[in-house]
Amino acid sequence: MTIINFTPLEAFIGGLIIGLSVVLFYVANGRIAGISGIINNSIFSKINRLDNILFIIGLILGPVLYKLIVNPNINFNISSSVPLLILAGLLVGAGTKIGSGCTSGHGICGISRFSKRSFVATFIFMISAIVTVLITRLI
C-alpha cells in the first residue's frame, strides 16, 4: 500500500468544524444537517424554506470565508469530461434522493445518532464508491 498527499491535521480540524455545524443545527434548530435533504426541502417543501435557503447560502460562503482569512488559493481539480460530470451529477442526485441522504445526512448525522439505516447506507455507498474508483483506475 502506498500513502500519498496525507493531510490528517487539516482534515481533522475541518471535521471538528463540520461537527460543530451539525451540533448547532441540531440543538438550536432541532434539525439534521444533511445537505441533500436541505437542498431538496428548499426546492420541494414550504416548511423551513428560508432556513434551508440560508443554510445553502452559508455553505457557498464557507469557501469565500476561507479565502479571506486562511488562504486565497483553494484547490479544485476535476479531470473528467463533461458527459461524465453530468452522469455523476445525475447519479449523486438520484441516489441521495432515493436513499434519503448523502455523506453528511447518513455518514455524519445518521451515524452520530446511531441510526441503523445510516450505518447500512454509509457502508454501501463507501463500498460502491471505492469499487467505482477501482474500476475507473483499471480502465
Next chain:
Amino acid sequence: MKAIISLICGLLFGFGLTVASMTNPDKVLGFLNIFGAWDPSLAFVMIGAILITSPILYLQKHKVKPWFADNFSLPTLKEIDKNLVSGAVLFGIGWGLIGLCPGPAIASLALTNVNSIIFVISMIGAFVIVQFFKKN
C-alpha cells in the same frame, strides 16, 4: 433566530469542508482509491466530526425541546428497505466517478468553476426527476 443559526451552520459547514480539502474532487478520489496510491486524510474528517457530534446528539435525545424550534425534526423511516440500498449504491457510483457529493458540490460553487456548476445542475435535475416519479 432560526434563520441566523441556519446561515451560521451553513457557513461553518462550508468552511470546514474547505479546511479539510473535501471541496477538491481529486482529494476525495485519492481517499476512495484504497487499492492504489491512497490518501487516507478524509477519514480524519469523519473522525473529527463524529467526535463532536455523537455525545451531544445522544444527550439531546433525552431533551424536550431544541432552543429555537418547537420540536426535533428527525427522520421517521426506521427500516432498511430497497430504496435505501439502491439509492446508496447509485450515490456511491456517482461519488466515485467524480469525487463530489452534495455538500462539497454546493460549496464549490463559490469557486465559480464551470465543472462544479455543470455537476450541481445535473444533481438538481435528478432531484426534480425523482420527485416527479415519486408523485406519480
